[in-house]
Amino acid sequence: MPQIAQLAATYSSQIFWLLIFFGFTFFVVGRGMVPKVMETVAQRDKQIADDLFAAERARKQADEEEASWRARENANRAEAQALIADARGKAAIATADRLAAAQAVIDGKLADAENRIAEACRSAAAEIEDVAADAARDIVSRVAGLSLDDAAVRSAVKENLVHG
Amino acid sequence: MAAEGKVDPMHQFSIHPLFGSDSWNIGGYNIAFTNSTLWMAIAALLLFVFVAGGAKRQLIPGRWQMAVETFTGFVDGMLAANVGPNGKKYVPYIFSLFMFILFANFLGLLPLGVIGLHAFTFTSHFSATGVLSILSFSIVIIVGFAKHKLHFFSLFVPHGTPALMIPAIFVVELISFMVRPFSLGLRLFVAMMAGHVLLEVLSSFVISSGNASLGLFAIAGLPSFILMVGICALELLVAGIQAYVFALLTCVYLNDAENLH
Numbered sequence: 001m002p003q004i005a006q007l008a009a010t011y012s013s014q015i016f017w018l019l020i021f022f023g024f025t026f027f028v029v030g031r032g033m034v035p036k037v038m039e040t041v042a043q044r045d046k047q048i049a050d051d052l053f054a055a056e057r058a059r060k061q062a063d064e065e066e067a068s069w070r071a072r073e074n075a076n077r078a079e080a081q082a083l084i085a086d087a088r089g090k091a092a093i094a095t096a097d098r099l100a101a102a103q104a105v106i107d108g109k110l111a112d113a114e115n116r117i118a119e120a121c122r123s124a125a126a127e128i129e130d131v132a133a134d135a136a137r138d139i140v141s142r143v144a145g146l147s148l149d150d151a152a153v154r155s156a157v158k159e160n161l162v163h164g
Numbered sequence: 165m166a167a168e169g170k171v172d173p174m175h176q177f178s179i180h181p182l183f184g185s186d187s188w189n190i191g192g193y194n195i196a197f198t199n200s201t202l203w204m205a206i207a208a209l210l211l212f213v214f215v216a217g218g219a220k221r222q223l224i225p226g227r228w229q230m231a232v233e234t235f236t237g238f239v240d241g242m243l244a245a246n247v248g249p250n251g252k253k254y255v256p257y258i259f260s261l262f263m264f265i266l267f268a269n270f271l272g273l274l275p276l277g278v279i280g281l282h283a284f285t286f287t288s289h290f291s292a293t294g295v296l297s298i299l300s301f302s303i304v305i306i307v308g309f310a311k312h313k314l315h316f317f318s319l320f321v322p323h324g325t326p327a328l329m330i331p332a333i334f335v336v337e338l339i340s341f342m343v344r345p346f347s348l349g350l351r352l353f354v355a356m357m358a359g360h361v362l363l364e365v366l367s368s369f370v371i372s373s374g375n376a377s378l379g380l381f382a383i384a385g386l387p388s389f390i391l392m393v394g395i396c397a398l399e400l401l402v403a404g405i406q407a408y409v410f411a412l413l414t415c416v417y418l419n420d421a422e423n424l425h
Contacts, residue, residue, distance in 0.1 A: 002178040003289050003357070010179045010200070012193035014291040017201040021208040022296065025264045029212055030256035033219045037229075037236050038255065040221045047223065 125161075133157045171368035173361045177288055200286045207267040207286075215263075235263065239411070246415040250422045254415075257303065261296065262411035269356060269403030273396070287406075288356040290349055297349030300414040304344075308421035319424050348413055355406045359399040366392045 133154045140146050140153070181196035188195045218225075218232025225233060239259045243251030265287055272285025286292045308316040320337035321330055366388045373385035 001174055006179050007291060010198065011291045013195045013198055014200060014289060015295050016195045017204055018292050018295045021204040022260065022264055025208045025211055026257060026260040029215045030260035033215045034236055034256050034259050036219050036221060037232055038240065041233050041237065044223055
């Protein structure tokens, strides 16, 4: 077994050179370069964490903005609805007023027309009476040769007209 | 070896000085540059290149950077799970430990014999794994005493121990604690060595049965070869698992030092 057989001859060389090369590894690689590598990893992890945090914050802000926009939008819509309802109410009232006014004018005209018709009827009836009275007196004077009083003829005609 | 018709499964673990075998000394101790040293250097260099390629610090990582970040994230997660937030400061050490052992284990499994080179697994030597385990254990002890002073000894007295049992439990816990560096280093060394020996033994079956006769090759050599393919896959798994176990146990021990029980 060379490990034991050569121990006396080689142990000093083995220990010395191992310490040299492991020392080189430890001081140059372990202490010199590994911390830099680890630092790079930590930096990258930090950057990723920061980016994620920023993205999360941006998302939250966007959500908030959307919520406030929604609230504003809802308020605007409610306001618009109120305006429309108001306008509709006002228009309905105005229409009703104008209808009432037009109705009143029409009613007045109707009443006038009825009055005029009634007047025309009365004057027509009076004319018929006059004509009938003249005709009756003419007939009486021609047939009977009587000259009757105008008032008597008129009352007789009126009585006949009324009683048919 | 094959020419002699015999394969020595332990030969792969022998250390040969490449240069400086006599002249390189520090305080009388020989520090020859051996094949083991060479593979330590290759592991360290490849690890350097691997991590340097991933340290481009781009916000959107490429494949290479993703690979390196996967490993640092893996070690970071292991420490976070076993030690907690206090474990962050051990990431460089655990990362170095895990990756150095991982690269060493995988490099030792490279089929470089095909092109005439010889891969050497220095993690199959307890003189190397022992250094790493003692290093980890020293850090545990230093952190434990620096952070908790003498209160660190309460680690050896679990909560709810009856007063009468405290001396006995203390001794048992102390022994189990002191065994840790040995179990840590030996586990890696044994696992790596066993796999390599197994592969070598199976390959010697293939070679010697092939040299003997075609019938013997069909009976023994071919099944051994098929088994070798499977064992190779298993060894790749073991290489990763042993590096993970070493790093994980160091994390668990560091947790004791950081948070006591």
